[in-house]
Amino acid sequence: MSRQKSATDQITIYYEGTSVRCDPDKSVLDNLLDQNLDVNHCCKNGSCLTCLLKTDSEVDEKSRVPLKATLSELGYFLSCQQIPSDGMVIKSAASDDCFRKAVVTSMIKKSGHVSQVFLKPYGEFLYKPGQFINIKGPKDTVRSYSIASIPSDNVLELHIKEHQYGIVSPWLCADDRIGREIEISGPNGECFYLPENQDQSMLMIGTGTGLAPLLGIVRDSYSQNHRGKIELYFGAVDDPGLYLADQLRVLEKKYDNLTVHFGILKNGPINDTALKNHPDLKEWRVFLCGDPDMVKKTKTKAYLAGAALANIYVDAFEQAEINP
Amino acid sequence: MSENLFDRIGGNAAVDAAVDIFYKKVLSDDSINRFFETTNMDAQREKQKKFLTFAFGGPNDYSGKDMRTAHAGLDGLNEAHFSAVAGHLEATLEELGVPAAEVSEAMAIAASTHDDVLGL
Ligand code: FES
Numbered sequence: 001m002s003r004q005k006s007a008t009d010q011i012t013i014y015y016e017g018t019s020v021r022c023d024p025d026k027s028v029l030d031n032l033l034d035q036n037l038d039v040n041h042c043c044k045n046g047s048c049l050t051c052l053l054k055t056d057s058e059v060d061e062k063s064r065v066p067l068k069a070t071l072s073e074l075g076y077f078l079s080c081q082q083i084p085s086d087g088m089v090i091k092s093a094a095s096d097d098c099f100r101k102a103v104v105t106s107m108i109k110k111s112g113h114v115s116q117v118f119l120k121p122y123g124e125f126l127y128k129p130g131q132f133i134n135i136k137g138p139k140d141t142v143r144s145y146s147i148a149s150i151p152s153d154n155v156l157e158l159h160i161k162e163h164q165y166g167i168v169s170p171w172l173c174a175d176d177r178i179g180r181e182i183e184i185s186g187p188n189g190e191c192f193y194l195p196e197n198q199d200q201s202m203l204m205i206g207t208g209t210g211l212a213p214l215l216g217i218v219r220d221s222y223s224q225n226h227r228g229k230i231e232l233y234f235g236a237v238d239d240p241g242l243y244l245a246d247q248l249r250v251l252e253k254k255y256d257n258l259t260v261h262f263g264i265l266k267n268g269p270i271n272d273t274a275l276k277n278h279p280d281l282k283e284w285r286v287f288l289c290g291d292p293d294m295v296k297k298t299k300t301k302a303y304l305a306g307a308a309l310a311n312i313y314v315d316a317f318e319q320a321e322i323n324p
Numbered sequence: 325m326s327e328n329l330f331d332r333i334g335g336n337a338a339v340d341a342a343v344d345i346f347y348k349k350v351l352s353d354d355s356i357n358r359f360f361e362t363t364n365m366d367a368q369r370e371k372q373k374k375f376l377t378f379a380f381g382g383p384n385d386y387s388g389k390d391m392r393t394a395h396a397g398l399d400g401l402n403e404a405h406f407s408a409v410a411g412h413l414e415a416t417l418e419e420l421g422v423p424a425a426e427v428s429e430a431m432a433i434a435a436s437t438h439d440d441v442l443g444l
Pocket residue numbers: 040041042043044045046047048049050051052078079080081
């Protein structure tokens with residue numbers, strides 16, 4: 001005796017014209033993926049913004065909060081943060097609404113499989129150093145990268161770690177990418193310098209290419225006359241991973257208030273060193289970028305060390321699942 | 325004593341002061357902090373604030389059902405964890421100099437969530 005599952009505990013949404021039966025307890029994204037529909041995604045926790053879809057139906061606040069007003073206005077929402085409602089009509093993100101073209105102007109290969117990649121977007125591109133952009137790679141795969149440059153550089157600088165089995169990073173770092181056009185969207189993200197309380201001490205901890213947003217933030221804070229001291233901790237697994245050590249030493253000479261500390265894993269996690277050196281973070285501004293686990297743990301510890309949550313800025317580099 | 329508990333304790337200002345102390349106590353307690361580990365600490369702190377407002381007898385939109393669903397996914401949550409959190413609440417109130425009578429009123433409200441929190 002076979003009985004069909006009761007119809008009442010399922011709902012239907014419409015994606016790009018096809019109806020999709022949904023599990024009401026799962027996100028829109030997971031429901032679409034369960035049906036083998038190809039939807040861009042990465043972190044599934046609302047931070048990377050790659051899972052943008054469009055709808056005219058009501059959506060929950062949390063699936064819009066991280067978006068810019070302009071995108072919300074156009075009906076975009078984060079499909080990983082939204083549960084489906086019956087009859088919802090959803091469209092995929094029309095690429096021309098949010099993606100634009102940019103040219104890869106140059107590239108510098110560093111140690112530890114990291115490349116500094118320089119881009120020039122067509123037209124005006126407003127951003128805050130430390131924010132991130134999304135890049136569309138092969139097979140429409142989208143990945144997020146933080147901005148290490150400042151606006152007066154007139155070029156966007158990204159630090160890309162090449163992942164052996166990655167989809168976007170080897171493609172982007174290939175030598176023949178120079179001079180070619182790519183598609184980018186953004187900028188997004190709230191991890192950047194605000195020119196208030198300029199005597200405030202700032203603690204910055206970055207692991208791996210988590211250094212990129214921090215470099216942008218340090219340079220930005222100086223261009224905006226930040227006077228408080230900056231303690232920058234840069235950690236990597238091994239020496240080659242400290243790919244920008246030379247440039248940081250130059251920066252340290254140039255800026256009086258900046259102290260840079262380097263750490264490799266065998267000497268203990270860099271975040272532990274930093275918190276040991278600065279046990280009292282009351283009144284400090286804290287920036288944490290890179291490995292999500294490091295960011296999460298250190299955020300808690302920084303808070304317990306007295307930093308106010310509003311003064312802690314984070315950029316967690318979520319890794320996309322790698323499909324074998 | 326015509327004022328309600330919430331006003332006697334000090335209203336919103338008291339909740340703001342309490343949430344900082346309370347959340348820090350909870351996060352520093354290794355027997356329970358795994359339940360509070362999250363990347364979104366701001367949202368978590370807001371939840372603690374809602375809970376404290378509720379315990380202080382203040383205006384809130386906390387229902388027993390919310391309590392139930394909010395805690396349902398927490399694997400291995402038991403009596404000991406519940407008393408640990410209650411203990412932190414009591415210590416927080418004492419640290420803030422809340423009079424003993426008000427402390428026990430707040431503790432009684434918190435205790436009323438026992439079954440919902442533990443899913444009994
Ligand atoms: S924001 Fe939805 S997948 Fe990252």
